[in-house]
Amino acid sequence: MSLVDIPHHRTDPSFETAGPLGVGSTCAALPAAQRGSADVRLPMLHAGSRRLSLRYELQGPASAPVVFVAGGISANRHLAANAADGDAGWLEGLVAPGRTLDPAQLRLLAFDFVGAEGELDAPIDTADQADAIAALLDALGIARLHAFVGYSYGALIGLQLAVRHAARLQRLVAVSGAHRAHPYAAAWRALQRQAVALGQLQCADAQGLALARQFAMLSYRTPEEFAERFDAAPQLVNGRVRVAAEDYLDVAGGRFAARTPVNAWLRLSESIDLHRVDPRQVHVPTTVIAVEGDRLVPLSEAVTLLEGLGGNGRLRVLRSSFGHDAFLKETDRIDNLLAAALRAPLPGESA
Amino acid sequence: MSLVDIPHHRTDPSFETAGPLGVGSTCAALPAAQRGSADVRLPMLHAGSRRLSLRYELQGPASAPVVFVAGGISANRHLAANAADGDAGWLEGLVAPGRTLDPAQLRLLAFDFVGAEGELDAPIDTADQADAIAALLDALGIARLHAFVGYSYGALIGLQLAVRHAARLQRLVAVSGAHRAHPYAAAWRALQRQAVALGQLQCADAQGLALARQFAMLSYRTPEEFAERFDAAPQLVNGRVRVAAEDYLDVAGGRFAARTPVNAWLRLSESIDLHRVDPRQVHVPTTVIAVEGDRLVPLSEAVTLLEGLGGNGRLRVLRSSFGHDAFLKETDRIDNLLAAALRAPLPGESA
Incomplete structure (x- = not known):
C-alpha cells in the first residue's frame, strides 16, 4: 500500500545547509540540522482522504542509523537546540552529546503531529499518525528506521507503526504508553x-x-x-x-x-482515546518502559501489552515520583534504559 | 467556652412523635426519629460571628449511647430511612438493623453541614463545623458522645471536635480523612x-x-x-x-x-482545603481507617496522622477498588471495622 500521493518534499531553503551558530556564543557548535515539510495525501481512518503537509526536523550524520523520536501530544519536531533552531527542544536533556540519542552518532528524525497546527478539525487516529510517518519516510527516502522511540502519545504511534508498517522499523521503544487508552x-x-x-x-x-x-x-x-x-x-x-x-x-x-x-x-x-492496537499483531522487537506510579498508564497496562507481545516484548519498570512525566525528568535513568534498548541484539543477531 | 448564644431548640412539629409508616408498606416498621433545628450564634474562624440554624436528625432509643455520624461534603442529616423521612439516606447500608450502627441499639445523630444550604457565602473551616456540633449537643442536652464516626469531610470534623471539644466524645473513628488536605x-x-x-x-x-x-x-x-x-x-x-x-x-x-x-x-x-489539625493535640482514643488506593487521602497521610496520635491512635487499612468511596460501598467490611472500633475498650477499661 502506498500512502503517498505524489509526495512533494521541500526543505526550508534557509536551513538547508544550516551550520553552527557562532554569533556571540561560547557554547559548542550546534549540530547541523535540516527542517522541511513533505506534502502528502493521506487516507485517514475517520476523516477521509486529506492533503497534509508533514513538517519534520532531521539532524545527525547522513550515514548514521535513523531513529524516529515522538513525544506527548504537546511535543513537536524540535527535539533539541540545533543549527536550524537554537531554541531548546522538548527533549533537550536526552538528545545531547554523550547521550544514547547523540545527534553526532545517530540521525534523529521527528515531526509535528498530524493536526498539530489546529486546522484539521476531524478525528485523528494514532493509525493516521503512523501512516503519515510511513509517508514521510518515503518522501525522505528512508527505507527503514534503526529504531522508533516513542513516549506517551509517541509510544501509541510507535505501536501503530509496528502493526501497520512493520518493515519500516527494526525495533520499538514504547515509553509510558500502551495498546489502548485506559x-x-x-x-x-x-x-x-x-x-x-x-x-x-x-x-x-x-x-x-x-x-x-x-x-x-x-x-x-x-x-x-x-x-x-x-x-x-x-x-x-x-x-x-x-x-x-x-x-x-x-x-x-x-x-x-x-x-x-x-x-x-x-x-x-x-x-x-481512539487508540487501540492488538499487541499480538506487533512483530517488531519492542522494549516497553513503564513507570510505577504513572497515573495515566498503570503498570498493569504495560504488563497486558507485554503479554500480547510475547517473544517480541520485554518490559523495564522505572520507579519515579514524576509519574507519567518521568521520561522528561529522569534523564539519566531513561538514557540508560534507551541505551540498553537500542543496543540490544535483534533476533538472529549475536549479543 | 460556650459557643451557644441563647440556643433555641425547635423540633419539627409534624415529626415530633413520628411513628412507623404503615401505608401500603410491606416493610418492617421504620425506626422512630426526630428532626429539628437549633438556632445558635457561632463565632467562625474566618467569617466572624454568624447566626445559624443547625438542622439535625436523631433516631434511636432515648436511653441509648449517642453516636454522631458525619460524611462527605454532599452528605446530610438523613442517614437512613426512618419514620421522619422514609427516603433512603446516604448511609443506608451501614445504618440498619443488625449493623454496628443499629438504630435500635444506638441513638444516631447527624446534621446538615454549616453552609450546606448555600446561603453562607464565606470561608467555612472544619473548626467551625466542630464548634457547631458542640453547640448542637448543648442545645440537645447531650453531654458526651459515645463515639463520633466521620467519613471523608466528616473525619476532618471529627478530628477538630477531638482537638477543640475533647470532653464531648469518648472515641473517634476517622475514615478516609486525615489531619490536613493532601x-x-x-x-x-x-x-x-x-x-x-x-x-x-x-x-x-x-x-x-x-x-x-x-x-x-x-x-x-x-x-x-x-x-x-x-x-x-x-x-x-x-x-x-x-x-x-x-x-x-x-x-x-x-x-x-x-x-x-x-x-x-x-x-x-x-x-x-482549609483543614489543618495537629494530631498531637488529639487526646481522644481514635481509630483511623484508611483505604489503600484512596486517591484523595494517600495511605501515607493516615500513617503520619497515626504517628502524631501516638498512644491514642490505631490504624486499620482496607484494600478496595472503590478507593475513597469504600466507606459507602464496602459495607460489610466497614461494618466489621466499625464494630471493632466502637466496642474497643477505652484506656482504663478492661477488655
Whole structure:
C-alpha cells in the first residue's frame, strides 16, 4: 500500500545547509540540522482522504542509523537546540552529546503531529499518525528506521507503526504508553475536553484550554511530587481559598493555552482515546518502559501489552515520583534504559 | 467556652412523635426519629460571628449511647430511612438493623453541614463545623458522645471536635480523612472550583458544577473500578470522540448539580482545603481507617496522622477498588471495622 500521493518534499531553503551558530556564543557548535515539510495525501481512518503537509526536523550524520523520536501530544519536531533552531527542544536533556540519542552518532528524525497546527478539525487516529510517518519516510527516502522511540502519545504511534508498517522499523521503544487508552485515563481526558467546551460556550477558549491543561498536569505528575513541592497552608485571597499549587498550575496552564491551538489539543487528546492496537499483531522487537506510579498508564497496562507481545516484548519498570512525566525528568535513568534498548541484539543477531 | 448564644431548640412539629409508616408498606416498621433545628450564634474562624440554624436528625432509643455520624461534603442529616423521612439516606447500608450502627441499639445523630444550604457565602473551616456540633449537643442536652464516626469531610470534623471539644466524645473513628488536605488532592479540588468559576462567567453555574462533580468523582474512585466498568471502545458521536465512562459521569454530574447549591459546594470544597489539625493535640482514643488506593487521602497521610496520635491512635487499612468511596460501598467490611472500633475498650477499661 502506498500512502503517498505524489509526495512533494521541500526543505526550508534557509536551513538547508544550516551550520553552527557562532554569533556571540561560547557554547559548542550546534549540530547541523535540516527542517522541511513533505506534502502528502493521506487516507485517514475517520476523516477521509486529506492533503497534509508533514513538517519534520532531521539532524545527525547522513550515514548514521535513523531513529524516529515522538513525544506527548504537546511535543513537536524540535527535539533539541540545533543549527536550524537554537531554541531548546522538548527533549533537550536526552538528545545531547554523550547521550544514547547523540545527534553526532545517530540521525534523529521527528515531526509535528498530524493536526498539530489546529486546522484539521476531524478525528485523528494514532493509525493516521503512523501512516503519515510511513509517508514521510518515503518522501525522505528512508527505507527503514534503526529504531522508533516513542513516549506517551509517541509510544501509541510507535505501536501503530509496528502493526501497520512493520518493515519500516527494526525495533520499538514504547515509553509510558500502551495498546489502548485506559478507561480511567480516557474519562479524565474526556472531562478536560468538556472544560474546553465549557469555555467555548462563551468564547473563552483559552481559559477553558488552560483549565484543561491544569487537570492534565495532575495526571502527568504524582501526589508524592506535589507533597514535596506544595506543602504550604492555603491562603485566603479576596475571601476565597487558594491552595499552594494554584499559582504554579495557573501559570503553566496559561502558557500552554497561549501556544496551543484549541482544535489541535482537542483532536490530539481525542486521538489518545481512539487508540487501540492488538499487541499480538506487533512483530517488531519492542522494549516497553513503564513507570510505577504513572497515573495515566498503570503498570498493569504495560504488563497486558507485554503479554500480547510475547517473544517480541520485554518490559523495564522505572520507579519515579514524576509519574507519567518521568521520561522528561529522569534523564539519566531513561538514557540508560534507551541505551540498553537500542543496543540490544535483534533476533538472529549475536549479543 | 460556650459557643451557644441563647440556643433555641425547635423540633419539627409534624415529626415530633413520628411513628412507623404503615401505608401500603410491606416493610418492617421504620425506626422512630426526630428532626429539628437549633438556632445558635457561632463565632467562625474566618467569617466572624454568624447566626445559624443547625438542622439535625436523631433516631434511636432515648436511653441509648449517642453516636454522631458525619460524611462527605454532599452528605446530610438523613442517614437512613426512618419514620421522619422514609427516603433512603446516604448511609443506608451501614445504618440498619443488625449493623454496628443499629438504630435500635444506638441513638444516631447527624446534621446538615454549616453552609450546606448555600446561603453562607464565606470561608467555612472544619473548626467551625466542630464548634457547631458542640453547640448542637448543648442545645440537645447531650453531654458526651459515645463515639463520633466521620467519613471523608466528616473525619476532618471529627478530628477538630477531638482537638477543640475533647470532653464531648469518648472515641473517634476517622475514615478516609486525615489531619490536613493532601497538596495533590487540594490542587485537584482547586481546579474543580475553577471549573465552577468558568461556568459562572456565563451564568452556566449548573454546568460548571456538573463538570466539577465529574472531576471529583474520578478522585473518589479508582482506575481499577473504571477498568472493570468501562472497558468499551470509544464512540464517534457527531464527529467527536465519546469515551465509555462519559454517559455515566454526565448523568451523575447533572443530578448532583440539580440538587446542590453552587455556593454550598464551593464553600465546603474550600473547607476541606482549609483543614489543618495537629494530631498531637488529639487526646481522644481514635481509630483511623484508611483505604489503600484512596486517591484523595494517600495511605501515607493516615500513617503520619497515626504517628502524631501516638498512644491514642490505631490504624486499620482496607484494600478496595472503590478507593475513597469504600466507606459507602464496602459495607460489610466497614461494618466489621466499625464494630471493632466502637466496642474497643477505652484506656482504663478492661477488655
